[in-house]
Amino acid sequence: DVKVTQSSRYLVKRTGEKVFLECVQDMDHENMFWYRQDPGLGLRLIYFSYDVKMKEKGDIPEGYSVSREKKERFSLILESASTNQTSMYLCASSGTSGRNEQFFGPGTRLTVL
Amino acid sequence: GEDVEQSLFLSVREGDSSVINCTYTDSSSTYLYWYKQEPGAGLQLLTYIFSNMDMKQDQRLTVLLNKKDKHLSLRIADTQTGDSAIYFCAESPLMDSSYKLIFGSGTRLLVRP
Numbered sequence: 001d002v003k004v005t006q007s008s009r010y011l012v013k014r015t016g017e018k019v020f021l022e023c024v025q026d027m028d029h030e031n032m033f034w035y036r037q038d039p040g041l042g043l044r045l046i047y048f049s050y051d052v053k054m055k056e057k058g059d060i061p062e063g064y065s066v067s068r069e070k071k072e073r074f075s076l077i078l079e080s081a082s083t084n085q086t087s088m089y090l091c092a093s094s095g096t097s098g099r100n101e102q103f104f105g106p107g108t109r110l111t112v113l
Numbered sequence: 114g115e116d117v118e119q120s121l122f123l124s125v126r127e128g129d130s131s132v133i134n135c136t137y138t139d140s141s142s143t144y145l146y147w148y149k150q151e152p153g154a155g156l157q158l159l160t161y162i163f164s165n166m167d168m169k170q171d172q173r174l175t176v177l178l179n180k181k182d183k184h185l186s187l188r189i190a191d192t193q194t195g196d197s198a199i200y201f202c203a204e205s206p207l208m209d210s211s212y213k214l215i216f217g218s219g220t221r222l223l224v225r226p
Contacts, residue, residue: 004155031212040121042201042218043156050212058213090155094212099144100205102214104155 003027004105006091012111019078021108023091029103030096032074034058034066037088037107049074081112117204117217124223131189133220135202138183142204145178146214147187150199159200160187189222197224 007022023032033048035058045058047066055066063085067075074093078085088109092102117137125131137145143164148156162169162176162185169176175188185202199219206215 033213040218043216045213048213092156096212099161100212100214101144101146101158101161102156104148104157106155107153109153 004091004093004103006089006105006108008108009106010109010111012113013078013081014113015082017078017081017112019081019110019112021076021078021089021091021110023074023076023093023105024072025074025093025103026072027093027095027103028071029093030071031094031102032068033092033094033102034064034074034076035090035092036060037090043090046076081110083112086110086112117202117215119200119202119217119220121218122221122223124225125192126225127192127194129192131187131192131196131222131224133187133189133200133202133222135185135187135217136183137185137202137204137215139204139206139215140180140183142206144205145176145185146203146205147174147176147185148201148203148216150201150219152198156201192222192224194224194226197222 004025034046035043049068065077091105094102146161147159149159173190177186201219203214203216
């Protein structure tokens with residue numbers, strides 16, 4: 001079974017702090033994605049990556065950056081956290097053949113005070 | 114543009130059938146998916162349908178696809194309290210080679226005892 005893990009389930013940070021959210025997948029997937037989920041807004045794509053060291057902006061990249069130094073790991077970085085970044089963050093991965101389905105991690109609920 | 118729409122909320126009585134509807138805009142989508150999100154968890158793939166199919170049945174789940182109207186539905190027979198969750202439909206646009214999925218905003222299903 002595909003396993004996608006995220007470094008924290010719950011995180012509380014202060015405004016202005018630098019925040020790292022880590023995601024690791026064990027299926028040798030090429031594609032990895034970061035979403036945020038807010039009530040009534042569904043999933044919004046922040047960034048995605050289709051290869052090591054490659055990244056593409058999603059729909060809402062402002063205030064975020066990403067890093068993909070190894071194939072299995074995709075990090076989301078909040079350079080200076082703000083209260084409007086309080087949200088549920090979901091990581092996903094997918095391969096390049098077959099059904100193109102994405103496999104999700106359990107999510108990190110981030111609160112910025 | 115790319116937009117997947119779902120109603121936000123559905124309430125049914127235990128034992129009844131639930132029908133969750135979704136409309137999508139990209140007729141080139143090769144696969145369409147239904148994901149389930151239980152409280153505090155990530156998304157899990159529930160089922161999917163290939164675009165050349167009209168219907169797919171998997172135990173209590175029936176997916177219907179109307180390509181002409183770009184309408185997708187998920188029917189859950191004999192709905193149980195454990196089916197209470199948020200259900201997301203998603204499409205995989207062929208024209209976009211980035212392996213992104215486009216998600217709806219989710220339908221919250223509440224099953225009353």
